[in-house]
Structure formats: structure tokens, C-alpha cells
Amino acid sequence: MSKKRVALLGATGSIGTSTLEVLRLHRERFELFAISFHSNVEKASKIVDEFHPEYVVSTSNKKLEFENQLFGIEGLKTVAHEADIVVVATGGIVGVFPTIEALKAGKRVALANKETLVSFGNIVKDVLRNSNGEIIPVDSEHSAIFQLLDGRRKEVKNIYITASGGPFRAKPVEELQKVRPEDALKHPTWSMGQKITIDSATMINKGLEIIEAYHLFDVSPERIKVVVHPQSIIHGMVELVDGAFIAHLSTPDMKIPIQYALTYPERLSSPAKTFNPFEISQLIFEKPDFEKFPGLKLAYDVLNEGREYPAIFNAANEEAVFMFLRGRIKFTEIPEIIRRVLENNPGFDPETLDGLLEADQWARQEAKRQAERLT
Ligand SMILES: NC(=O)c1ccc[n+]([C@@H]2O[C@H](COP(=O)([O-])OP(=O)(O)OC[C@H]3O[C@@H](n4cnc5c(N)ncnc54)[C@H](OP(=O)(O)O)[C@@H]3O)[C@@H](O)[C@H]2O)c1
Structure with missing residues (x-):
């Protein structure tokens, strides 16, 4: 049996680390074809030393001493297109780009990244319906x-x-x-x-x-x-x-559902x-x-509302969480900021990726504005 080539996007994170444990146990089945990292150069270098992937994608301006290095969204899309299985375990909305690319190329997406379906669910499902790809949830x-x-x-x-x-x-x-x-x-x-x-x-x-x-x-x-x-x-x-x-x-x-997404239906x-x-x-x-x-x-309200509301909910939450982690806002202000941002939605085109990305960007700025008003 030929080995499945796995692209592990977000290899340096928590899901990434658990995925590597699964791959270590099943080296006869899987080959780590590509990884992506954002800021953790040290961890990415260790993964390269151990697994020798063909490609490394950096989604920031950080670089490794590595020949086949790709960058940004284009890099994620390239490896998603080439791999057999794409584990999407990056944080943030960036996960949508390799997911769509992999589905279009008829690949399996082992999807951990939540933002992809929360913010762009209808678009991703449209691509899925018209492709030979599959999404196995992680x-x-x-x-x-x-x-x-x-x-x-x-x-x-x-x-x-x-x-x-x-x-x-x-x-x-x-x-x-x-x-x-x-x-x-x-x-x-x-x-x-x-x-x-x-x-x-x-x-x-x-x-x-x-x-x-x-x-x-x-x-x-x-x-x-x-x-x-x-x-x-x-x-x-x-x-x-x-x-x-x-x-x-x-x-x-998480190693149990990660492994199942890789080996399904086995x-x-x-x-x-x-x-x-x-x-x-x-x-x-x-x-x-x-x-x-x-x-x-x-969350139930935005799901019932549909359109761009889930994307705004996700983006406002992400900004509010970062502000809480930096000590800028109180814990109880996280949902309050999201509520205010949702209330101020001026309306975006929910049918296109660009429209939803615009809603995402607006919601982040609006969350910061609302945080200033609270303090
Ligand atoms: N952890 C879980 O148990 C779990 C369970 C279910 C679903 N999920 C979902 O899986 C995703 C990853 O979660 P996690 O807990 O593994 O997160 P994490 O530990 O914070 O790791 C995030 C990964 O994404 C990379 N990353 C950060 N910012 C990025 C950006 N702007 N562009 C591209 N890559 C970026 C990080 O790289 P660096 O470390 O190099 O900066 C890291 O490899 C999230 O969507 C989460 O909701 C996680």
C-alpha cells in the first residue's frame, strides 16, 4: 500500500502536535509531506529534523533554514493541492483557503479549524458538493x-x-x-x-x-x-x-478523532x-x-439569522478573546462586545468569499471600537 501524503497545516499547534503523535505511530501508512507554521520557528525546525517533509509553509515573515519553503496563503494552497490528506489545524479564518483548494482537487480534508465552516460554511459546502473532495471532522x-x-x-x-x-x-x-x-x-x-x-x-x-x-x-x-x-x-x-x-x-x-479522520473508514x-x-x-x-x-x-441567534452574522460573530469573538488575554477587557465583556458588534452590522454580501472576508475585517475593527467605549 502506498503511503498517504499528509499536509499538516498548523503543525506547531496543539492539534498539530497530537497529529504528529498519530503519524509517528503509523509511519507505514502516512508520510508527512508538508507542514505549515506561523511564529514558532524552533518547533517547526524540530518537526523538519524528525519528519523531513518535502515542503514547509510559513504563514508569517519568519523563515526556516530550509530549501523548499513556501509562504502565505498561496503556499498553503499549493501544498493542499498536492497532498492526499490535508489536516487543517491552523487557528483563524486562513483555514478556508487550503480547505477550498483541497476540496477542488478532490482531496480529503481532516478539518479541525472551526472558523472555516463557522464563517464560510455555505461557500465551503457549495465547493464540497461540486467536488470529489471530502471533509472528515476532527x-x-x-x-x-x-x-x-x-x-x-x-x-x-x-x-x-x-x-x-x-x-x-x-x-x-x-x-x-x-x-x-x-x-x-x-x-x-x-x-x-x-x-x-x-x-x-x-x-x-x-x-x-x-x-x-x-x-x-x-x-x-x-x-x-x-x-x-x-x-x-x-x-x-x-x-x-x-x-x-x-x-x-x-x-x-484529540489523538482519537484526529486518527479517525486520517484512517476513515478504517x-x-x-x-x-x-x-x-x-x-x-x-x-x-x-x-x-x-x-x-x-x-x-x-451563537444560536446568529445561526438562525444566517447570512454574514456567523462570520461577524466569529471575528468579534476572536478579537475580544485576544483583548481579554492582553488584559484589555474583562471576561464578561467578551460576549457583550460580540453582541454590540452584531447589532451594528451594516450588511455585507454573504454569497461571496470576499463579502464574508470584508464582514470579518469590519467586525474586528468594530470589536476594538466597542472595547474602547466600554473602558
Ligand atoms: N486544540 C483542540 O483540542 C481543538 C479541538 C477542536 C478544534 N480545534 C480547532 O483547531 C484549530 C487549531 O487549534 P489549536 O488549539 O491547535 O491552536 P494552537 O495551539 O493555537 O495552534 C494554532 C496553529 O496555527 C498556527 N497559526 C497561528 N496563527 C496563524 C495564522 N494567522 N495563519 C496561519 N497559521 C497560524 C500556529 O502556528 P505557530 O504556533 O507557529 O504560531 C499553530 O501551528 C482552531 O481552529 C481550533 O478551534 C482545536
Whole structure:
């Protein structure tokens, strides 16, 4: 069997690192054909020394001592076009460009990057429909639902994506004002990059996930439910019309869904620790608290509104999270800034990539303006 050539975009990040662990275990199946990095030259150099990829893409002005080096969006598109499987694990909206390129070239996209579907879902789905490419979700909840649906459509009543509830699940709402970045970065069950960890603390991560689920599974927004499950053992559930629920369980380890996206429909042994039911005494389920986590409610609103609203929601959130991490705004101001930005939307063309990119840029500037007004 010839080895599949993998382009790992965002190789230096948290998903990138877990993907490398999977590739290390299955060297007979996969070859690391290309990587991309943004700022972490040291980590990128180590990956090159170990895996000897054909190409390295830098998405910033940083360079490695490496001959086949490509740059920016064009570089991402080139390697996405050439690889067999493209793991899109960069942060930010840049993920949309290699995703579209890979789909057009009929490739498999193992999609971790949330922004691609949240901000450009309709456009990406159009490309997908007219291509021989495929998207296999990497996000644990979507991987779970993808596996559970397995061709079922008509019999599905609702889908449930689980949320750990983040570090402030049990904190009284009045105390959230005082939360510092270092408190919000302590996730109880998952180890992830900084941005997504803050999104988990505001539960906006779950909001982004319901929008992704809508695009991936063609299920109407009211049939996508969020259930708080602090153990993070069940990642998704599907409720069937006859009242049966089927659930997907595993340890909270991204290596499991990453590997599945690479090997689908096959399953191979995994470097992750396996789930032991005898170590878990109870599985808890709670309703999400929309008053305490207003960002989650906003996500349902923008999904129902459609058009450019999800792109604005995503961009305003990203800016607000960066401002919170830099100590510029309070934790509770993140959803407030997003709400204000959404309210001021002057209207953009949601049918084109350019229109949505314009909405994204506007939302970032508007988020900064709103932050100045708050202080
Ligand atoms: N972590 C998880 O468990 C998880 C689960 C599901 C989905 N996701 C999604 O997967 C994506 C990556 O998450 P992560 O937690 O792995 O993030 P991360 O640890 O922050 O890593 C982000 C990666 O993207 C690169 N990057 C940063 N800014 C970039 C830019 N402007 N253009 C291109 N590349 C850029 C980084 O390069 P440098 O490090 O070299 O700067 C790094 O390789 C996000 O969309 C996230 O929502 C993550």
C-alpha cells in the first residue's frame, strides 16, 4: 500500500502536535509531506529534523533554514493541492483557503479549524458538493456525531453535542467579572491552544460547534442541542425517532478523532489512553446556563439569522478573546462586545468569499471600537 501524503497545516499547534503523535505511530501508512507554521520557528525546525517533509509553509515573515519553503496563503494552497490528506489545524479564518483548494482537487480534508465552516460554511459546502473532495471532522464532538450518523438521516430526531462546562461551570455568575486570563486558561478536562481554551470558558466554543454541526450534518438549529457533561467522556449523542439514544464515548484525547479522520473508514490502534468504564463512577448531564454564558445564546441567534452574522460573530469573538488575554477587557465583556458588534452590522454580501472576508475585517475593527467605549 502506498503511503498517504499528509499536509499538516498548523503543525506547531496543539492539534498539530497530537497529529504528529498519530503519524509517528503509523509511519507505514502516512508520510508527512508538508507542514505549515506561523511564529514558532524552533518547533517547526524540530518537526523538519524528525519528519523531513518535502515542503514547509510559513504563514508569517519568519523563515526556516530550509530549501523548499513556501509562504502565505498561496503556499498553503499549493501544498493542499498536492497532498492526499490535508489536516487543517491552523487557528483563524486562513483555514478556508487550503480547505477550498483541497476540496477542488478532490482531496480529503481532516478539518479541525472551526472558523472555516463557522464563517464560510455555505461557500465551503457549495465547493464540497461540486467536488470529489471530502471533509472528515476532527473536532471530537463532530467526529462523534459523524461516526454515530453513519448514513442515518431520516431516523434522526436530534443531535446532542457535549460541553465540559469549562472552568467556571460551578462559579456564581457574579464572580465571572473578576476572572483573570490565567483562571480561564485552566481547562478541567482538555489540553488545547489558548484561544479555544478561553472559548471553552465562555462556552462560545460550543456556540462555534453548533454552527459547524449545522453545516456538517444538515440538521436545523433547533435540533442541535448542547448538553453539559463535565467528565468529557461522551462526545456526542444522537436521538433517534424511536426514542433510542446512541452515544460516542472515549477519553478526552484529540489523538482519537484526529486518527479517525486520517484512517476513515478504517480503524487502527491508537496512541491515546483508552477509556476504562470501571474508572468512571458517574456521568453527569446538565442544561447549559444561557444567562451565565450569553455567548452560547448569541451563537444560536446568529445561526438562525444566517447570512454574514456567523462570520461577524466569529471575528468579534476572536478579537475580544485576544483583548481579554492582553488584559484589555474583562471576561464578561467578551460576549457583550460580540453582541454590540452584531447589532451594528451594516450588511455585507454573504454569497461571496470576499463579502464574508470584508464582514470579518469590519467586525474586528468594530470589536476594538466597542472595547474602547466600554473602558
Ligand atoms: N486544540 C483542540 O483540542 C481543538 C479541538 C477542536 C478544534 N480545534 C480547532 O483547531 C484549530 C487549531 O487549534 P489549536 O488549539 O491547535 O491552536 P494552537 O495551539 O493555537 O495552534 C494554532 C496553529 O496555527 C498556527 N497559526 C497561528 N496563527 C496563524 C495564522 N494567522 N495563519 C496561519 N497559521 C497560524 C500556529 O502556528 P505557530 O504556533 O507557529 O504560531 C499553530 O501551528 C482552531 O481552529 C481550533 O478551534 C482545536
